[in-house]
Amino acid sequence: MVKEFIRLSSLYFRSSYFFRALKFTLAALFPLVTLGLLGYSEIGIPLAIGVFLNAPSDIPGSLKRKVYGILISSVLTMGVSFIVSLSNPHYWLLLAVISALTFSISLLAVYGFRGSLVAFSGLLAMILSLAHGVTSIPLWLHILLIGVGGLFYLSVSLLTHRIIPRKDEDQLLSDTLSLTGDYLEVRAKLLTETTKRDQLLRKLFTLQSDISEKHEVLRELLLTKAKRGKKSHSDEKHLLIFISMVDILELALANSLDYPKIDSLFKGHEKRLDAFKEVNLAFSSHLKKVAECMITKQGIPSKEPMIRALTTASKAIGDFVEQVGTPHAQEGGIILKNLYDYQTLQLQKIRTVRRALTNVRKESQLSIKSKHAHQFITDQDYGFNIILENLSYKSPIFKHALRLTTAIIIAYIFGTALGIKNTYWILLTLIVIMRPNYGLTKERSINRTIGTLIGAAIATLIILLTQNTIVYGVLAVLSLLVAFSLIQQNYRSAAAFITINIIFVYSLLTPNAFEIIQYRVLDTFLGAVLALIANYLFWPNWEVMNLDKILTKSIRANANYLFAIRHLYRTKETADVQYKVPRKEAFLSVSNLNAAYQRMSQDPKSKQKSSDLIYEIVALNNTILSTLASLGAFIQHHKTTEESVHFKKIVEHIGTTLENSAKEIDQIDIHPSNLPENIDTAKANLKSSYESLIKEREAELQRGQIALEEEMLNNLQEAHLIYNQLIWLKVLTEKLEVAAQKYRHRCAA
Structure with missing residues (x-):
């Protein structure tokens, strides 16, 4: 148990998710703490807000797109903050501004995942501006400092990229290797677990989709360099690992069989199939261990278990033929021989990954030529015509923009009319939870609500145990770090730590912490319920509409x-x-x-x-x-x-x-x-x-x-x-x- 905890902790602290969260946390705290100690908190706060608003677009991908994403996000957040701040005193004007901004910013999601994150930054800036009170510095300076905060975060991101340029690549390759290992494990079970095949096939669908998503990001990261002809040995090594993983997936797919026929041919001889199942399980285990080695930088595990399993499978072919006898065993024997050949090729591909990780330079000769690299990259069109094409009721993004705008306006009118404290928390919940499709919105609503309740319970317990503000400050920083490191892997846990962070930040500013907990839970629940209702009633985008x-x-x-x-x-x-x-x-x-x-x-x-x-x-x-x-x-x-x-x-x-x-x-x-x-x-x-x-x-x-x-x-x-x-x-x-x-x-x- 202790050994497993140490292993998981090592993977967590060495992951790019933790590294990215640490980068963001330090970048936000540096101006806040440094200028605060110097007596310039009014300058440090908008700088930290600028970091907070513009960090979301810092995701794995080509460096050029990352830089453009953060720059566009900085300009957008400055403009939105300025417009909303000017409109804030005028209720009806503010409603019109919120409507126009929410709809237009939401349409940026047509530019893919990075575009949706830039849109999230813009919407987040709008909501934080609603909560922005009177400060001791002029509005123009506040807005300018937000932009400087965005540029400061971009500088930090570029600096860390220069120091550790392949952190994201290592993590993506590791994640893909691990997912491919899971895929091989399910394939292995399909061979003999006859009663669970439908369930296993559904699991394969999900895994194949997840692997393809990782492949697309890796193509953007690795093949962009190949396209430009700028490749170091490490780049070629990573490219070779990626190419091998694509081949491994093809061979895993190639192992798919006519299972009813297999069941009929090997009835009474299932033990022979078990040998081939064990080969896939050995491959799966090895890939998962290699995936961990890419993060921990430890030695590559031994290949002997895979070789032993393959040797046993080879012997199983002869045993089957001997037991059944010729000519009756011919068809079954040929099927097993084909399966053995595929698994032999699979072992070769896995050994190619091993050799690449141990820096065998001759393997780099197998990389893709730069003149062909562009054919493998799915380019995102960033032209304005994409927006115009999506100004149609047939577009899921268009309907999502309408739906989110309607939900935001209803929530704001409802919250201000009833005098709900911190109405912007409801709006914040809406922009975080609402997605173009109902299923994901429902899933995030449930996870957000449960995570908030867990976080509130933990924070309540800590507040009952101590009223030490130093403890609150330390926990606020640590919970922020953990929340952002988990947000892509475990949204429910991330929501719990975000709640802990918000409660302790407010506990440092106000004496009534329990009131903050109460409102936080209530507003999150209201936002989650409204998100579900809006997705169900307002211009619903049922997935079946887009399937053709x-x-x-x-x-x-x-x-x-x-x-x-x-x-x-x-x-x-x-x-x-x-x-x-x-x-x-x-x-x-x-x-x-x-x-x-x-x-x-x-x-x-x-x-x-x-x-x-x-x-x-x-x-x-x-x-x-x-x-x-x-x-x-x-x-x-x-x-x-x-x-x-x-x-x-x-x-x-x-x-x-x-x-x-x-x-x-x-x-x-x-x-x-x-x-x-x-x-x-x-x-x-x-x-x-x-x-x-x-x-x-x-x-x-x-x-x-x-x-x-x-x-x-x-x-x-x-x-x-x-x-x-x-x-x-x-x-x-x-x-x-x-x-x-x-x-x-x-x-x-």
Whole structure:
């Protein structure tokens, strides 16, 4: 227990989350404490406010975007603070200003996550200006000092980046390695835990979405440098680890199997599957340990457990064949051999990560060429036309801006009319909790309320035990530090520490601490309830309304991935951007679909229209992606025969079926000329090729040739995998088309 506590504490204090929180806390305290001791508190306070307002945009990403984000945030917070402060004495003018500012600032969320954080800074500045009383310095100086505080924080951020330039990269790589380990663990359980597969598949959807989010940030961080041709050895090392992690994810997806068929083939021989399950569990454990090593900088764990597990799996193939006997064991044996090959490749990728971490320089030769790097980066368009395109009721951000504006105005009128003390706390709760979709708003409302209650209870207990202001000051600083270090990992705990911080800050300023606790809890509860009501009643944005575009995008991305695999199979070229870019787009599109489905599942049951059908389409898209990854990974790492005309026809059939499925969801009528051709002959010929190899092998056995030559083994593996995966894809895409037709009819009803 003690050892585990020390391990977790070490990871926490070495994490970039704690480092970023420490940077923010020290940057805010420095002007406050230093100028306060010199007798210039009236200057130190707005400087600290400037730091507080402009820190949110300091998130992982390219340095250029980070600098622009903080600069734009500084200008925005200064302007908003000035306008609201001037309007404050005039109630009706203030209402109009709040409405206009809330709506216009909220629209900045169309520029992605960083844009939403800049918007949060602007809204936060507006609310703090409502609470801003008369000070001993002129308004213009107060506003100027807020801007200086923002620039001061930017300077601190740039300085720390220069001293420790790869802190965020290390953390992101570590988080991604850990999530990939979780993914492999779930994949392992899928192989044998037959009664839990639906639950495990849903967990995979979430994990794949989380991994893809990390991949996108890493692409921005790492490939921007590659794009500019400015790479140190450390940059190349990190890039190599990232590329290997993408390959590991592809191979993990490639391990997805036709589980009902597996259950049938290995009934009574589940022990042989356990050996392969243990390999994935060994890989998972190793990746999680490596993830910790990236943070703690300790030695890389031994690779021996992985090698032992893989050796046991290899032996399990022979045991299965010996126990079942030929020729009955042939199909099961080939499946196990393919699975073993994938896991062998997986071990190679993991060892590449290990070598990169131990600074083996020759590995850096595998990094992406700078001229191709831009093709892997998802660029965010920051043009004003994006705002104009979203000035539509169809835009979720537009509806969110309207909803938040309405909720803010209702809360302000309600609070001021009833004379609620610290009405701005209700408004603050609204901007923190409210999100464009109902499910996330509900989740944050619950976590915020529970966290506030926990924080209030802890603060009450401490106040009952001591009235020492030094203790209050120390706890206020420590709780602020902990709150900001946890805000991305555990929002409920962060809310508890934020409450503790606010209570102790007010306890230093006012003698009646219990009144502050009471109002804090009440205002948070009112804000959380209003946020939920607003999301449900005012221009609701149920996730099902936005699914059509996400569904069709994922289907078409899978189709593009299929044709990239076919190109690879036909040309026998080394996998390059023509293969890797469509693969990246397919992974990302399906992950976005998974995330959208998770959000939909958090909406009220009455608003989840056709949820069963949507889940079927989501599951089919994921299975299609896994099957494609299996084909792609095999073709990349095995010597294959020439493309046959039968292969070509079946691929074209699958591609047409995918496109027709997308058209059904888009409610586009399908012209008869676009219907897929009958491919029964091609299917029969492809099967015949596989069966002829089986007969050839059986003839070898009858002649007493027990040993399987490598060429025959490769041909058998290829014929088995190509035939089974293509036919499986055909079945899956035809099921998808039927589901898409049902979905279209339900939407039209």
